[in-house]
Amino acid sequence: MTKEEEIRSRTRAAILKALGHPTRMFIIEKLHEKPHCVCELTEMIGADTSTVSKHLSVLKNAGLVVDSKEGTMVRYSLACTCIMEFIGCIENVIRNNLQRQLDYFT
Amino acid sequence: MTKEEEIRSRTRAAILKALGHPTRMFIIEKLHEKPHCVCELTEMIGADTSTVSKHLSVLKNAGLVVDSKEGTMVRYSLACTCIMEFIGCIENVIRNNLQRQLDYFT
DNA sequence: TTCTTATTTGGCAATATAACCAAATAGTAA
DNA sequence: TTACTATTTGGTTATATTGCCAAATAAGAA
Numbered sequence: 303m304t305k306e307e308e309i310r311s312r313t314r315a316a317i318l319k320a321l322g323h324p325t326r327m328f329i330i331e332k333l334h335e336k337p338h339c340v341c342e343l344t345e346m347i348g349a350d351t352s353t354v355s356k357h358l359s360v361l362k363n364a365g366l367v368v369d370s371k372e373g374t375m376v377r378y379s380l381a382c383t384c385i386m387e388f389i390g391c392i393e394n395v396i397r398n399n400l401q402r403q404l405d406y407f408t
Numbered sequence: 409m410t411k412e413e414e415i416r417s418r419t420r421a422a423i424l425k426a427l428g429h430p431t432r433m434f435i436i437e438k439l440h441e442k443p444h445c446v447c448e449l450t451e452m453i454g455a456d457t458s459t460v461s462k463h464l465s466v467l468k469n470a471g472l473v474v475d476s477k478e479g480t481m482v483r484y485s486l487a488c489t490c491i492m493e494f495i496g497c498i499e500n501v502i503r504n505n506l507q508r509q510l511d512y513f514t
Numbered sequence: 515t516t517c518t519t520a521t522t523t524g525g526c527a528a529t530a531t532a533a534c535c536a537a538a539t540a541g542t543a544a
Numbered sequence: 545t546t547a548c549t550a551t552t553t554g555g556t557t558a559t560a561t562t563g564c565c566a567a568a569t570a571a572g573a574a
Contacts, residue, residue, distance in 0.1 A: 317498050324421045351522090399471040447550070459533060479549095
């Protein structure tokens with residue numbers, strides 16, 4: 303593994319890692335529908351506001367969402383629209399995984 | 409968040425999480441080129457064989473790679489070909505992230 | 515300036531992850 | 545059956561992540 307390959311892998315993994323949490327995946331799905339503020343997302347998720355804020359921070363640092371101030375409220379939007387397209391592809395993997403589990407118990 | 413939404417997010421996150429490590433991203437890239445056995449990947453990565461084996465296990469459990477036995481050797485192949493397509497999209501995010509950092513220091 | 519609302523950050527504890535090493539397992543050759 | 549090679553699994557330790565709570569910060573209204 304060359305230094306370039308390591309940096310490339312590390313950089314990519316950092317972004318994928320940001321998506322590797324249920325709450326953040328939910329946020330991405332909701333932002334794909336339309337932009338939301340922290341309090342809206344917090345209400346839908348049902349966790350502490352600080353927890354939601356931290357997840358948004360992770361996504362923002364990864365460059366997957368962007369924010370914009372509107373008074374005291376911060377509105378978050380999806381910056382990388384191909385995620386849900388990729389998720390569509392992931393559904394096939396999920397389906398195959400479930401089928402494999404089903405076959406295992408049959 | 410309904411129960412369905414939670415399960416959906418959790419399932420998707422589990423797969424994205426499997427991609428959230430530099431070594432596993434490297435493996436995905438190499439398997440995209442052509443199938444490899446553990447010893448080949450271990451040589452390229454430079455980590456312990458057991459470490460590489462565990463990473464492969466994570467990817468296999470996520471349904472992203474498949475394996476096939478050939479004598480004592482196990483050959484791993486990419487099962488989800490759209491990953492590298494998504495990585496292509498991620499390159500834009502990475503570029504934007506770097507640009508943002510550059511702007512910050514200028 | 516003070517108060518209110520929204521958001522972010524720090525601290526802490528619990529949980530999860532990842533690396534190496536050694537041992538165990540699996541398949542093939544002798 | 546034994547020996548060899550490749551791979552997987554268990555144990556351990558260190559690090560990273562995540563949730564909640566409390567405190568701090570930011571923006572606007574009064």
